[in-house]
Amino acid sequence: LRFNVETGEMVDLTEKTGNYMYLTFFYNGMIYGFDEGVGFFKADIDLNSCEEIERIPYSEQFLGSRFFTEAYDDEWNKIGIEIYDMKTGESEIITNETIGIENDLYILYVDENYIYFYQEESIYLGDRLFKDRIVPCTKGNDGSIYRVNHDGTGLVCIYEEDEFEITGSEAVISGNQFLIKGQNIRVHDLQVETWDDGFLVGTIGADGKISELKPVEVVE
Numbered sequence: 001l002r003f004n005v006e007t008g009e010m011v012d013l014t015e016k017t018g019n020y021m022y023l024t025f026f027y028n029g030m031i032y033g034f035d036e037g038v039g040f041f042k043a044d045i046d047l048n049s050c051e052e053i054e055r056i057p058y059s060e061q062f063l064g065s066r067f068f069t070e071a072y073d074d075e076w077n078k079i080g081i082e083i084y085d086m087k088t089g090e091s092e093i094i095t096n097e098t099i100g101i102e103n104d105l106y107i108l109y110v111d112e113n114y115i116y117f118y119q120e121e122s123i124y125l126g127d128r129l130f131k132d133r134i135v136p137c138t139k140g141n142d143g144s145i146y147r148v149n150h151d152g153t154g155l156v157c158i159y160e161e162d163e164f165e166i167t168g169s170e171a172v173i174s175g176n177q178f179l180i181k182g183q184n185i186r187v188h189d190l191q192v193e194t195w196d197d198g199f200l201v202g203t204i205g206a207d208g209k210i211s212e213l214k215p216v217e218v219v220e
Contacts, residue, residue: 013047021050024058027065027086032056057084057091060170061110068110071095078104081115081152094152101146101155108171108180114147116158116173118166126187137187139165145180145210159202159210167197176204179216 002011014020021033021041031043034055043050059069071082071093080095096102103119110116118141128137143164148155161184168181183197202210 017047019043019047019050057082061107063110068107068115070107098152099148099155109173111173115150116145116147116171118145127190128187128192129190137192139185141166158208178202178204178210
């Protein structure tokens with residue numbers, strides 16, 4: 001469907017052309033998407049010409065003509081960051097070794113200078129009581145937020161808090177404000193305690209680091 005925000009007119013492009021795809025993104029006047037079980041497609045903006053192409057490593061994290069995704073080897077092990085350029089059709093792999101990390105990374109945000117990410121790592125918090133049994137309690141990451149240059153150099157930890165856990169898949173930066181979804185978590189007297197669960201915001205200081213993350217205030 002295509003909706004004209006000025007005239008209020010809705011056009012069913014599939015009905016007109018017989019073509020259909022799940023939309024993923026638009027680039028340079030073209031529509032890109034896929035059909036489950038069939039393949040990846042590119043179409044003109046009116047959906048008249050629809051052709052199957054090789055799958056493009058797209059993601060929610062992009063800058064200009066470049067997509068930033070997690071890179072995998074042939075056995076689907078994460079090995080670093082892949083940067084795919086729509087203009088050239090070329091991919092660049094930045095390995096974990098180049099970045100200087102050992103664990104799987106997840107990209108949170110990309111700006112003109114940096115790639116922001118966290119590392120997935122099972123962190124033992126302590127033992128908890130669960131259904132009359134004592135079981136170990138863990139969190140999925142160490143709560144640290146990192147940044148690295150687009151070429152994989154200059155690794156910096158911009159936020160670190162032992163009791164923090166990142167629970168969202170993306171972050172947002174607006175000016176010097178850093179927004180992310182997470183929670184504080186710990187085990188005390190065999191009980192799991194969590195607080196400040198939800199969207200948190202912190203200020204990026206002159207040194208590029210965040211000293212504190214606080215719950216977002218909702219203004220009604």
